[in-house]
Amino acid sequence: MQIPWISTPIRSVLAIWHQFIKNEIPELSKCSVLMRDRARVEETIYSMKRTGPSGLQVISDFDMTLTRFSYKGQRVPTTHNILDNRLLIDEDCEKKIKRLLNTYYPIEIDAQLSPEQKQPLMVEWWSKVHELLIEQKIRKNMLERVVRESGSRLREGYREFFDLLSELQVPLLIFSAGIGDVLEEVIRQNNVFHPNVNVISNYMDFDAAGVLQAFKGQLIHTFNKREGALLHGARLRGRPNVLLLGDSLGDLNMADGLSNTEHILTIGFLNDQVEERKESYVKSFDIVLVKDETLEIPNVILKNILKPQVRWSKRL
Numbered sequence: 001m002q003i004p005w006i007s008t009p010i011r012s013v014l015a016i017w018h019q020f021i022k023n024e025i026p027e028l029s030k031c032s033v034l035m036r037d038r039a040r041v042e043e044t045i046y047s048m049k050r051t052g053p054s055g056l057q058v059i060s061d062f063d064m065t066l067t068r069f070s071y072k073g074q075r076v077p078t079t080h081n082i083l084d085n086r087l088l089i090d091e092d093c094e095k096k097i098k099r100l101l102n103t104y105y106p107i108e109i110d111a112q113l114s115p116e117q118k119q120p121l122m123v124e125w126w127s128k129v130h131e132l133l134i135e136q137k138i139r140k141n142m143l144e145r146v147v148r149e150s151g152s153r154l155r156e157g158y159r160e161f162f163d164l165l166s167e168l169q170v171p172l173l174i175f176s177a178g179i180g181d182v183l184e185e186v187i188r189q190n191n192v193f194h195p196n197v198n199v200i201s202n203y204m205d206f207d208a209a210g211v212l213q214a215f216k217g218q219l220i221h222t223f224n225k226r227e228g229a230l231l232h233g234a235r236l237r238g239r240p241n242v243l244l245l246g247d248s249l250g251d252l253n254m255a256d257g258l259s260n261t262e263h264i265l266t267i268g269f270l271n272d273q274v275e276e277r278k279e280s281y282v283k284s285f286d287i288v289l290v291k292d293e294t295l296e297i298p299n300v301i302l303k304n305i306l307k308p309q310v311r312w313s314k315r316l
């Protein structure tokens, strides 16, 4: 808002007031942020803000959503890839797992294939890898060290994200097709496994000697999160407003187990194959973050919903 004939301080106060009444979030103007309908996004945030922390829950994917996609030019390992350590698997197994990754990951992110076409292939990928891991007789007591030695990295701003939700007792459900035991160890080692955090994932089943013998429950892969959400619906109910974070179109189904929702705001991290997938991401997510390795935008939105008074008093 530019009014040339009034002094700068008055102009700044007016600009802040203008933003306040319009509920504008300046960070959403960054070129890495894409939205189909910005006005709708801001209205949704405003509605969520009116209900406040007691009505909100956050549902998030883990690998490449809460963790970085890459760091210093290298891919950051997923919870599956963290197990690629000689303490747990031999060279032959490592080669086989890499070959499977090179075969199936391009399918997972292929913009030309539908989720229905990808589904059976994802089951194949996950099942083959889990079989290989079971053959390796992985020991539970090695996981702590293996996670510590891995290059796993949560996104910049993760502490603020986890701590804010914990402080205001907003439930955070991490819904991951990765490996739950490894995921829990990553957030524990980063000191953010707070009591408001719940995890739905693929958990390892260890025998009495602590050796991997199977995986528990129904397999979760990237494109069957709807089934998982329906199965675990009870863990999702209760709060009508949802902030959902993911990096795959399959993550949009993570809130399918919910009934009585009022507002769902979806944020998608577009990390890879950007040009090929941009259109479908913008169509499907409310906000798309292109090659953004941080949690800055989710944090700004959360602060806006949960702590409006802090935001405005800081700015004034």
Ligand SMILES: Nc1ccn([C@@H]2O[C@H](COP(=O)(O)O)[C@@H](O)[C@H]2O)c(=O)n1
Binding pocket: 061, 062, 063, 064, 078, 079, 080, 081, 101, 105, 108, 125, 126, 129, 175, 176, 177, 178, 221, 222, 248
């Ligand atoms: N053998 C595998 C299987 C899957 N992945 C990747 O993990 C991601 C799943 O976890 P989310 O937390 O994102 O649900 C998925 O995107 C796969 O690319 C893998 O690295 N190795």
